[in-house]
Amino acid sequence: MQLPFLRWLASPALLAGELTVLAIWLGYASLAPLRFLSWGWSPYLNPPLLAIWALLAASGLACAVRFWRGRRGPGVWALAVGLACLAGGAIAQRAPWRHGQAISYREYADAPLDGQLVSSWSALDDYETRDGGFHDLPFTVRVLRTWPDGREDAGQATGPITRVRVRQADGTTTEARIAANQPLRVGNVQFVHDRWIGSDGRVDAVVLRVTHRGAMPVIWIGMVTSLAGLAWLLFVPAGPSRREPTP
């Protein structure tokens, strides 16, 4: 544990420098994307930023190793367990194999949706934008979930759209996200609904995504545990090492 490289990685000066570079880069990217340094990647996820993130992760790990030996050990453990729960819960909830497939508006009838059936669907085809806003566009979708034993749960979801893609006359598309209504649930299935609208104001396509909520308790436990660990690291003073007592 006395490796010079580990001490260098865990040094506060290096960590402070990494965080400052990250903050400057992200701030500039949010105001004026650094296209010439992004090589076509997202302004927030590109090779230089990934390198900074990797260095930060290595430094954080080295800090954890050093803190683990002192009075901040419980904080490190809580933070590690909490972050693992957060990551595990988030991945379990957002895993691609648990998502419903996108269904086209014109293929709505009885389209299979990750074990569920969308049985009927009504939308306002001839909707026209008013004042450029889409906020209160109503739509209704009936969702039917069939269980292996033949049982059926039916639910109706109603709410405004969340995303609009407008196809311009020249073929280009612009996209805008709009605040969603409350999530729509059938059992433990949540529908986050998007609607795509053409430049003529007619509904082009509808996207339904299914998110299972089963991992939420894990996420909440992870959140509480990781924040408790962070609080420990911030407020419990660093003490002498348990293994190498100072003279």
Added chain:
Amino acid sequence: MIAQFASPDGVLAGLYALAGLAWLVGIIDARGPWRVLAWAVSIGAVGLHGAVFCLRWLGPDHPGGIPPLATLRDALTASAWLGVGLALVAELRLRRGWLGLAASLWAAGVMFASLAWPGVLSPGGQTPAILRSGMLGVHVGVIILGHAAAAMAFVLSSVQLVGSAMRGLPAQPGAASTRHEPCRALPLDRCNHLAIRLALLLIAAGTVLGSVWADVAWGRYWGWDPKETWALITIALLAASLLARRAVRARFKPIAMSAFAVLAFSAALFNMLGVNLLLPGLHSYAR
């Protein structure tokens, strides 16, 4: 304009300013009755602000039990209230008056700003559907409490930096100081350190809560929305301020920490005002 100052917000602005003055005189003259006055005025202001907040919450403008935190003006005035409350709790332990002074100055500034520019900070219109959620009070409440702590750190850091510029760095006995020496437990430095740690913890907690809400409402935890990005920048700079304190020799610790804390609050302020008013994004409704 005069009528606005006769409103509850105007009375609160005056009370917070008076409390700030009393805290300041109490720091200069620790033996006088000023600290008792500062405590009394601060507690009275927090109590009155709490009553005003509850009346607004129960009023016809906020149907469905949604707390009045949806607009920028609501969030800023609530940060004044929660910030002074948080400072009073911290003062129970520290008893130096610095946190009370910083929180009162922030609260007075925010309340005067909300009186001066009500139209900019609180445009009319219905509460968007996305904000009709129980998560509004939790996520926004924790975040604005963190911003209030960051504001306290900004005030104390500014005092620290200006004081250092005027008086020079504290003299160090001998030239053998190392980065491992314990920092001199100056009252101002201790209070500033506490405010920064509170800000980091609260803003991190609020951001995580927000990402859980974002998954429920928007179908993803993180989307590099400007509000999210600038929250991350604020967290990074607050963490950097605590690390900078550990990275330098003892006599430079308060200066290094304060410089980063000023940057961190600048990022938080841009997140509160600049992102809402200038940049398009999912959080634009928060205006």
